[in-house]
Amino acid sequence: MNRRNFIIGGAAAVGLAAVGGISFIHRPEFGRLPQGERLARIQASPHYINGQFQNLVPVQVMREDSGENRFVATAKFLLGDKSALSPQEPMLSHKTDLKSLDISQDLVVWMGHSTFFLQLGGKRILIDPVFSSYASPVFFINKAFPGSNIYTAEDMPEIDVLAISHDHWDHLDYPTVMALKSKVKNIVCPLGVGEYFEQWGFNPQILHEEDWDTEIKLEKDFSINIVSSQHFSGRFLTPNPTLWCGFAFITPGHKVYYSGDGGYGAHFKIIGDQFGGFDLMLGENGQYNMAWHDIHMLPEETAQAAEDVGARMLLPAHGGKFALAWHPWQEPYQELTRHSQGKKYKLLTPEIGETVYIDDPQAHNFSPWWEQMK
Structure with a gap:
């Protein structure tokens, strides 16, 4: 487990003591473990081994040589x-x-952290929405930065596709998805994540839940591909009960890649070769630490990943809203800007809520807004 989950685990322990163990862990936002036919599908996956999902290559979520343990990190x-x-x-x-x-x-409109509103091929797509004030099961951990929560569910039009990359609290937010419930036409997610939505009362017929390397063709000229990432999952104590992923959104006009959370690996080059490059990469850049380097990229690795996938433009994700790691909040933007110099892609750094038009990357000259803030 990485430090973020240590923190959440420690916070959950405080909550258990405060409100009683049984009632706390049975709150609906914790969700339930996959069961029935869904569990049978999971068990048939080549990526599910010894009772949990595995990465393509063995990695350590928390490096043994990091010098930290759960209690020290918390x-x-x-x-x-x-x-x-x-x-x-x-x-x-x-x-x-x-x-x-x-x-x-x-x-595309970036909404802070890893939340994106994407229009592609006449469809409205909402990725990993978190509009809550906390990315946590308790109110005093992982508070959103002041001014970062400018959008609510009420601001959303009807959503053709709600895309959820994995089940961590800063990507799958119970209050947000429940507030969006009446607006969502389709949900796309990796194996196991659909269990949460069924428990929360979503219609199972709108769920499109697949393994890595699977194309979900919602219409003739609109497909979403579940692709691999190097990460982990779990909302409480059970490790890796559901799969994690990235997404490749494909239309005749444009191709957009969302990395999801994850460390750097050979899968980026494989994905780039498979789809022949991308017009835009929404790439993880933030909440990194050498202690969990295998499952979160450093800025220089984000830059390399963008080159590996053949991105024409790169828009950073996973920053600007929550402090989940020990680096200064501006550092991911400063370092990615530095490592993007001379690269083939164009780095796009809009403020929260600004619009990025995919057709014309040269039209965008966003200022380094993080340098204007303390």
């Missing part, structure tokens, strides 16, 4: 100096009216 996070981890003033933002956007235009 104590550091709860009691240590976190003043550099979060901005001292509200996040800069530019709130786009999503309902007024021309559906014929292919575009």
